Amino acid sequence: xxxxxxxxxxxxxxxxxxxxxxxxxxxxxxxxxxxxxxxxxxxxxxxxxxxxxxxxxxxxxxxxxxxxxxxxxxxxxxxxxxxxxxxxxxxxxxxxxxxxxxxxxxxxxxxxxxxxxxxxxxxxxxxxxxxxxxxxxxxxxxxxxx
Numbered sequence: 001x002x003x004x005x006x007x008x009x010x011x012x013x014x015x016x017x018x019x020x021x022x023x024x025x026x027x028x029x030x031x032x033x034x035x036x037x038x039x040x041x042x043x044x045x046x047x048x049x050x051x052x053x054x055x056x057x058x059x060x061x062x063x064x065x066x067x068x069x070x071x072x073x074x075x076x077x078x079x080x081x082x083x084x085x086x087x088x089x090x091x092x093x094x095x096x097x098x099x100x101x102x103x104x105x106x107x108x109x110x111x112x113x114x115x116x117x118x119x120x121x122x123x124x125x126x127x128x129x130x131x132x133x134x135x136x137x138x139x140x141x142x143x144x145x146x
Contacts, residue, residue, distance in 0.1 A: 006108045006126040008133035013101040014144040016078065020095045022144060023080050023104075024049035024072070033139045037132050050074040054082075060128050084110075104140070106133050 012019055022029040027047035034041060039057045046052035052072040059065045068089065070082040080093040089110040096103050108129060 002111075004110050004126065006129040006133070007105065008130050008137065009103060009105045010134070010137040010141065011098045011100050011103045012137075012141050012144060016095045016097050016102040018144060019102040019104055019140070020078065020080065020093075022140060023093050023095070024052075024074070026052050026054050026072070029140070029143055030054075032143055033136045035132055035135045035139075044069075046072070049080065058132075060132070104137060106137070108133075 014022075025048060026043050031041055034056070037059050039059065041056045042054070044053040044055055050073055053069065054072070055067075055069050057065055057067050066084075066089070067086055069085040070091075071085065073081045073083070075081060078095050080095075082091040082093075084090070087110060089108060091106065091108040094105045094107075096105075
């Protein structure tokens with residue numbers, strides 16, 4: 001079994017505070033960032049940043065659907081972390097100043113399967129999830145009017 005790591009990034013013209021606020025807005029902006037890969041989106045507790053509990057199903061492929069229940073923490077002023085209660089998946093959104101506005105880096109990790117299935121997971125899952133994150137970051141860019 002090996003850890004699977006997926007990363008994506010984008011620079012937005014909005015300020016870091018605006019971007020981090022939008023990422024932490026699970027009752028508004030985050031629901032508008034979802035792609036067709038997400039279903040059953042529901043804020044179960046909170047809705048704004050730290051302490052939020054949010055559920056969704058993520059269909060990375062037609063055969064691979066993850067039922068996710070994330071608890072959100074904000075361990076630093078530039079970071080939002082989502083930990084899944086149903087798996088080892090952790091997604092970290094980091095927002096830092098950039099000359100043009102703000103750079104958003106998203107990193108997701110989880111403990112992958114072993115054997116040949118794990119090989120394929122480590123090979124193909126990052127590419128598919130990166131495409132999903134790229135689409136989400138484009139939607140965030142549009143919502144913020146960058």
